[in-house]
Structures are given as structure tokens and as C-alpha cells.
Amino acid sequence: MALPVPPACLSPLRSQLSSFDRAYRIALNLRRATGVPHYVVRGLAPFQAYRVTTRPPPWPDRWLAMVA
Known part of the structure; x- marks a missing residue:
């Protein structure tokens, strides 16, 4: 397992x-x-703090914004 980069x-x-x-x-x-x-x-x-996607996330606690 790789160690995280400081x-x-x-x-x-x-x-x-x-x-x-x-x-x-x-x-x-x-x-x-x-x-x-x-x-x-x-x-x-x-390393990927935020993602942009077209699908609503399956976990509501990960949903931060919706651009409609």
C-alpha cells in the first residue's frame, strides 16, 4: 500500500x-x-476532493451542489 504524499x-x-x-x-x-x-x-x-458528474450521487451526504 502506497503512503500518502505529505x-x-x-x-x-x-x-x-x-x-x-x-x-x-x-x-x-x-x-x-x-x-x-x-x-x-x-x-x-x-487527491480528488470534488467531482463534477451528471448523475446524482447515491449518498446524499456527498452531494454538495446541483447546477440545473
């Missing part, structure tokens, strides 16, 4: 790229482009 070794840009605000903006852009509702959900992996 935060000090990661790029400072990672926190900006993997923020909730960034995921929400991506969901807004995808909604405008496709016309399909998108969801921002909490990710399971530590």
Missing part, C-alpha cells in the same frame, strides 16, 4: 485546482454547454 511536497497550485469553487465553475460551464444538470460531489480519494 501536503508540503505538493504544488501550491493543487489547492486552487482542486477547490470547490473551481469544481462549481466547471459544473456551470458544462451545464451551459450541454444543457444537462451537473452535480458537484465530495470525492472519495484525497
Whole structure:
């Protein structure tokens, strides 16, 4: 099993790229482009804090925003 990478070794840009605000903006852009509702959900992996998907999450506690 791989050990997690300490935060000090990661790029400072990672926190900006993997923020909730960034995921929400991506969901807004995808909604405008496709016309399909998108969801921002909490990710399971530590390196993927937030995900954007077209399917509602099966666990309501992971659902953070819906862009309709």
C-alpha cells in the first residue's frame, strides 16, 4: 500500500485546482454547454476532493451542489 504524499511536497497550485469553487465553475460551464444538470460531489480519494458528474450521487451526504 502506497503512503500518502505529505501536503508540503505538493504544488501550491493543487489547492486552487482542486477547490470547490473551481469544481462549481466547471459544473456551470458544462451545464451551459450541454444543457444537462451537473452535480458537484465530495470525492472519495484525497487527491480528488470534488467531482463534477451528471448523475446524482447515491449518498446524499456527498452531494454538495446541483447546477440545473
